[in-house]
Amino acid sequence: MRTLKYSRQRESIKNCLMNRTDHPTADALYLSIREEFPNISLGTVYRNLNLLVELGEIIKFTCGDGSEHFDFTTDQHYHFVCRTCGKIIDLPVSMVRSTSDFFTEEMPGHAETHALFFYGECNHCMESKLES
Amino acid sequence: MRTLKYSRQRESIKNCLMNRTDHPTADALYLSIREEFPNISLGTVYRNLNLLVELGEIIKFTCGDGSEHFDFTTDQHYHFVCRTCGKIIDLPVSMVRSTSDFFTEEMPGHAETHALFFYGECNHCMESKLES
DNA sequence: GTCCCTGCAAATCCTTTGCACTCCT
DNA sequence: AGGAGTGCAAAGGATTTGCAGGGAC
Numbered sequence: 300m301r302t303l304k305y306s307r308q309r310e311s312i313k314n315c316l317m318n319r320t321d322h323p324t325a326d327a328l329y330l331s332i333r334e335e336f337p338n339i340s341l342g343t344v345y346r347n348l349n350l351l352v353e354l355g356e357i358i359k360f361t362c363g364d365g366s367e368h369f370d371f372t373t374d375q376h377y378h379f380v381c382r383t384c385g386k387i388i389d390l391p392v393s394m395v396r397s398t399s400d401f402f403t404e405e406m407p408g409h410a411e412t413h414a415l416f417f418y419g420e421c422n423h424c425m426e427s428k429l430e431s
Numbered sequence: 432m433r434t435l436k437y438s439r440q441r442e443s444i445k446n447c448l449m450n451r452t453d454h455p456t457a458d459a460l461y462l463s464i465r466e467e468f469p470n471i472s473l474g475t476v477y478r479n480l481n482l483l484v485e486l487g488e489i490i491k492f493t494c495g496d497g498s499e500h501f502d503f504t505t506d507q508h509y510h511f512v513c514r515t516c517g518k519i520i521d522l523p524v525s526m527v528r529s530t531s532d533f534f535t536e537e538m539p540g541h542a543e544t545h546a547l548f549f550y551g552e553c554n555h556c557m558e559s560k561l562e563s
Numbered sequence: 564g565t566c567c568c569t570g571c572a573a574a575t576c577c578t579t580t581g582c583a584c585t586c587c588t
Numbered sequence: 589a590g591g592a593g594t595g596c597a598a599a600g601g602a603t604t605t606g607c608a609g610g611g612a613c
Contacts, residue, residue: 302591302592303592304586304587304588305586305588305593306594308593324577326577338594339595340594340597342578342579343594343595345578345579346593346594360495361493361495363493365603366576366577366578367578434566436566436567436611436612436613437612437613438568440568441568456602457603458601472570472571472572473570474570474571474604475569475570477603478569479568497578498602498603565612568610568612569608569610572605572606572607573605574603574605574606575603576601578602579599581596582596582598583595584596585593585594586591587592
């Protein structure tokens with residue numbers, strides 16, 4: 300069993316992630332945290348984020364843009380990724396077919412979880428294009 | 432419009448990918464190709480793979496293991512990723528609910544495609560565990 | 564001859580890690 | 589005091605890129 304000790308940096312990372320809805324990367328989070336802790340290092344941000352993932356307090360996912368994104372919402376949900384601006388929007392489970400519907404006898408093994416993301420263009424980017 | 436010129440290396444990369452069903456990374460492909468072209472460079476493999484993706488002849492996807500995988504099958508399908516051995520298995524669309532069912536009016540934009548992969552344990556790894 | 568493609572190596576991007584020091588408990 | 593956590597900088601892995609030479613057309 301792992302022994303945890305309090306750290307102001309970890310607390311700040313958790314708070315910062317909780318107050319954002321943009322699924323930041325470690326680096327984006329690092330830039331925010333630096334306003335409160337100018338000396339925090341990127342290594343510390345990565346170490347704490349990975350620790351929080353292990354503890355199940357946050358989740359980490361990739362959407363194909365080359366870096367990992369972090370999310371304070373650990374409930375099952377999906378993501379919509381805008382091809383144009385890169386924005387990632389949460390999609391509640393209710394928007395998609397019931398999870399259990401995915402699993403059939405044809406599955407070549409036992410699937411516990413699945414990761415899903417949609418690619419497309421968000422409403423904001425679509426409107427910008429119409430104007431020009 | 433882009434002008435293409437024949438290259439034996441690109442041809443070999445296409446053939447190699449066509450004959451494999453394991454969704455190799457650029458590096459794995461590089462190791463195979465080197466048997467035929469001992470002097471080929473990894474940079475050439477990456478350049479050609481990205482070119483083929485642009486041309487729509489192959490697809491590229493991430494499954495969260497830190498590197499990109501390439502697939503000669505461009506038809507819509509899904510992937511099953513074994514947590515234990517890392518194997519990636521193709522899942523035909525028929526196994527999963529109709530694609531159009533994913534898209535509803537609630538979608539915060541227009542989704543053209545989606546990427547889906549399941550995590551779990553493949554039958555082979557499950558059997559190995561039972562034996563020990 | 565032109566210009567695309569190659570091999571090579573250096574560069575870049577993202578993430579992890581080793582180490583000496585700091586701060587919880 | 590003991591050990592988890594930190595900052596820093598170096599290392600690591602994956603991918604891209606600049607450049608000079610080679611090959612397709």
